[in-house]
Amino acid sequence: MRALVLMALLALLAGCATSPPTFNAEVSVRHQIASDVAGKRFAFKRDASQAQSLLQRQVEHDVAVALEGYGLTLDSNASRADWLVELAYGIDDGKTVTYNQPVWGTTYYTYYRRVYSGNNYVIVPYYYPSTEVVGSQSVSEVVYTRYLAVDVFDRKALAGNEFAKLYEGEAKNRSASQQFDNALPYLTRALFQTFPGTAGTRTVRLPLPPVQP
Numbered sequence: 001m002r003a004l005v006l007m008a009l010l011a012l013l014a015g016c017a018t019s020p021p022t023f024n025a026e027v028s029v030r031h032q033i034a035s036d037v038a039g040k041r042f043a044f045k046r047d048a049s050q051a052q053s054l055l056q057r058q059v060e061h062d063v064a065v066a067l068e069g070y071g072l073t074l075d076s077n078a079s080r081a082d083w084l085v086e087l088a089y090g091i092d093d094g095k096t097v098t099y100n101q102p103v104w105g106t107t108y109y110t111y112y113r114r115v116y117s118g119n120n121y122v123i124v125p126y127y128y129p130s131t132e133v134v135g136s137q138s139v140s141e142v143v144y145t146r147y148l149a150v151d152v153f154d155r156k157a158l159a160g161n162e163f164a165k166l167y168e169g170e171a172k173n174r175s176a177s178q179q180f181d182n183a184l185p186y187l188t189r190a191l192f193q194t195f196p197g198t199a200g201t202r203t204v205r206l207p208l209p210p211v212q213p
Contacts, residue, residue, distance in 0.1 A: 021208040023173060023183070025190035026201065031167040033152070033196040038071025043081035045153070050087070055181075059089050062184060063150060066192035081155050083166065088149040089187075091180045094142040105134035146180055147172045148187040167196055171204070 044064075050056040063085065064074045075081045111126045149170040157164035171191040173183055190204040 020210065022205040023186040023190075023208050025171045025173045025187060025204045025206070027169070027171045027190050027193075027204050028201045029167075029169040029191075029197050030199050031152075031169070031196040033166050035196070037196065040072045040082045041075045041080060042067060042072055042083040042085050042152070043075050043078035043155075045078070045084040045086040055089075056087070058181075059087050059148070059184065062188045063087065063192075066188055067195070069192070070195045078155070084153045084155050084158060086151040086153065088151075089147060089180070089184070091147075091178060092145045094144045094178075096140055097143045098138060098140045100136045101139045102133045103135040103137050104131060106130070107132050107134060141176055143174050143176060144178055145172055145174050146177075146183040146187065148184065148191060150191065169197075 044060050046056065067085070068074065072083075078084060107130050108127045111128060112123050113126060114121045115124045147170060150167070151165065151169075152167035153164040154166055155164075169191050171187040173187060173190075175183070177183070186206050186208075189206055193204060
């Protein structure tokens with residue numbers, strides 16, 4: 001029985017080891033937009049710190065491509081746009097997370113057999129090695145949250161000092177990596193899997209390219 005349990009456990013671990021890597025994002029959306037958004041014109045709303053930022057331009061490009069995929073049109077003249085799109089993005093300072101990690105080691109179990117020796121049967125022990133969890137150890141690592149937030153405003157309502165928010169969405173990814181640029185395409189894809197989408201929070205898993213040996 002013990003051998004069968006061990007074989008099942010090793011098979012499960014082998015399956016996990018061959019599972020493709022994924023980019024996991026928590027996506028939250030609230031909106032009051034009709035499902036038919038094709039034909040709307042949008043422009044980006046920037047604050048002073050974003051006006052001369054190359055990263056801002058990259059984020060705008062990725063978001064614009066995603067919105068254009070739903071039939072919207074980017075307009076460089078904000079006064080002609082139906083919507084103004086405001087962006088926030090970046091990475092936090094990290095948080096130390098501590099968890100228990102299993103420790104694997106070699107143990108032995110005994111299997112007894114009756115062996116005929118001379119005129120008698122004797123019980124002979126056989127020892128088999130087994131790789132099992134033999135304990136646990138505390139592991140700490142810094143986890144960073146990378147995020148992309150997108151707000152959409154009705155331009156005319158905003159100009160008239162009325163309530164203008166039409167959409168607010170955010171995608172977050174928690175990782176040991178401090179790199180934001182390589183996360184940006186996945187954050188954008190996760191957030192705009194649907195648009196405007198269903199209000200609420202969901203987890204999106206996107207396949208990553210396999211790690212090269």
